[in-house]
Amino acid sequence: MEVLEKYEMVIGLEVHCQLLTATKIFAADSNQFGSEPNTNISVITLGHPGTLPKLNRKAVELAVRMGLACRSTITQYNLFARKNYFYPDLPKGYQLSQDKTPVCVGGEVPVRFRDAGGQTLEKAVRLHHIHLEEDAGKSIHEAGQWDTWLDYNRAGTPLIEMVTDPVIRSGEEAAAYLTEVRRLVRYLDICDGNMEEGSLRCDVNISVRLKGEERLGTKVEVKNMNSIRNVQRAIETEFRRQIEAIETGQPIIQETRMFDAATGQTAGMRVKETMNDYRYFPDPDLSPVVISDEWLAEIRAGMPALPKERYEKLLAHYGLPEYDAALISDARELADYFEAVCTRTANYKAASNWIMGPVKAQTSEKNLREQQFPLPADKLAELINLVDSGQVSFSTASQRMFPVLIEQPEKSAEQVAREQNLLQNSNTDSLLALVDEVLAAWPDKVKEYKKGKKGLLGLFVGEVMKKSKGSADPKLTNELIQKSLAL
């Protein structure tokens, strides 16, 4: 361990986010994940001769949102450049990207994380830039087969690439940065942030150097991590590997290495004979994209609230405790749901309790992303209001009504309570009638009671409960029977 202590890692992250536009960045084909192969394609996506790209302005808007959230400088005169290279999943033989005029320059992402020593640190991770580009298609290699299958559905999907400065110094910090980026893109509604499906991807550039050394070591790029945890694992593995190489006098090769989640190791790809020369030049097929002051103001005005603002609103406006506010503002969807419930009930704390309790217990990560909550907000508000009015208890509502409502979402909460006879009957007159009925039906027992056999009270209460089909408030029933028998 002492050896490791001598070194520090220098990390820069490149995060690609697929933008949630309805159509592709330069074509009108659907930008949808999970379709049959080669169904979301067109002559533009396939690079047929004579086709021209046409920019989807929505993609620019979403990129600018991210830039504004990160306090980047927005580039108002944007050019797209061609990045030229051959690959079968790249239909035109070049990728449309931004080279000299990234849409967002600079900026930062604030992170809070616990370092290996357990100390909580706060830091703003500096961004180099964010640029727009198109995704490539997918090459699919089936095990044991020589053929390559090509699916161009993904080709032309809008991406932003967020590039940090080389300022990250630990796996924990990288993980915290990614967690925050994922939360931001979800809050901004620009990307679903799903690393497993590849809608959010992270490449790590990592080098090591002796602590106190100014010069940077040789940089290695690590790819193929499908979760934040794996990014952290890859960083730690690669840190050790590079130090070991240095300590044993082996050279670090500037290369791209693939992370293997099964082994936790990184392995070099075939060493490139020469560096790629992408021959960037401005794409003459696209006119420059000018983000006017008006357009920028419009995008700014349409910005969804950021996590911090939401957190503060939960404290100040809804009066939630910090713990509740932090938990609910962790996901935009949850905060949205909370606020929707609160439009129909004034009991904000109850809404928070319900959400942190029964609702969250029944909501998977996927449900959350798709905003598929066990109950629609209005139903949950009905339940809260029913409890508040004393007609059902919280335990009845959460244990007996909640599961039924999930099964029968078309019914109102009150309807379910009535059908299940869960409404507490607190109407004294109707209850009194039942009490009279019961006492009249058991004259002998009434006599015995009056003679002192007080244990019979339970029998009368039970009979009233039976007649009320369980809806009678037991406490009130008890009182009424005692009163009647005392006469």
Added chain:
Amino acid sequence: MSVKTYDSLSQIQNDLAVGAVTCRGLVEHYLRRIEENRHLNVFVAVYAEEALRRADEVDARRQEGKAGRLAGMVIGIKDVLSYTGHGVQAGSRILDGFTAQFTATAVQRVIDEDAIVIGRQNCDEFAMGSSNENSAFGPVRNAADTDRVPGGSSGGSAVAVQAGLCLASLGSDTGGSVRQPAAFCGVVGLKPTYARVSRWGLIAYASSFDCIGPITRSVEDAALLLEVMAGPDEFDSTVSRNEVPAYHALLKENRPLRIGYLREGVESEGVDADIRQKTREALDALQALGHTVEPVDFPLLQHVLPTYYILTTAEASSNLSRFDGVRYGYRSPNATDLESLYKKSRTEGFGDEVRRRILLGTFALSASYYDAYYTKAQQVRRLIKDATDALFAGYDLIATPVTPTTAFRIGEKASDPLQMYLADIFTVQANVAGCPAISVPNGTDRTGLPIGFQLMAAPFREADLLSVAGRLRQRQEVPA
């Protein structure tokens, strides 16, 4: 029905109106002419049945009084224009068997006005060439002398009009590819302002230079076709939103203009004596028409060709990357892995000139030479554009010959690319600067080969270009 040779759509529409001819009769006539002139190697595909069917439809619409503005116009399209359901391969083996799945905006617009497309025309591979010798379909022959080239790259399109195989053609002009063959074949060729006509559906050679332009027998047909094709298009973000003037109606304009002529065009030893003489005569004619005619100098002329070749080849090297044998077109049967699939398909699929330009362009963009070539050429292009704009501050039109020589013999320059490139010396300036230019017939040399006269205008001033060219042409036609 025997059909006379028409020189303009208005002649045809007059005869259609009085029942002297029908669209079907016209199409039959042109199909016969195409058949009789197979040796010129003009059409690579003829859409006989379709054209006849379309002719009947247009005839029916004429009866109802609902025919479009181009009813009676039978056109051919250069093999770089997409027409859905029809083959298109840019004169290249690499697109063997390729069928277009959409129609170029310019083509769609003329069809919507009832023009009839009779076939697709031979050209230099990917529009790269000045002689139409670089085609996978073999060379096109000049109808004035079948041992000579028709010019290029729209050689087939020019000969089709010259030989009366159709009334008009749609070509493309990246460095003179409409005007130079028009000059060699004695017809009218118009290169519009860059971005005046949508490039959607035009197979790219060099995107920031490419223009679709008409080749016609009359200036009025060129005006009409431009009017129909020009204007904004949702498929091309680079196309201009400037209003499209009524070019055809504006042909009547007759105001005196200031015309400058390049000294080199009438003085340089590098220009054939007959061409210099004819150019002087045309300038005299312009003066006689009431225009001011003065010599001008353009010292940057020597930089125009190098700038053009660096930038067009750079763009071409990227534009042609999509032809990789993966998704469509030619794939080498000799490929054994991915790299050999690329190398063999592209080596076997592209001809010499295209390979040469891809290599030149890749070199110009490569990291070590980028600034020395690509960046420098972009800067020089800006200088040429500014200097050209400055010329138009003093003059409405700039006149030159179209070419330094008349049509040369097939094979004569094929082995000397630099000599071949010089054929474009007067035409490329309009492409580098993005301005419109027209080539009008200007008599013949002593051996009877056609000579062209070029007028160039400031961007979007096609109306001036067309009205002056039209009057020049009328005047020339009077004695004939």
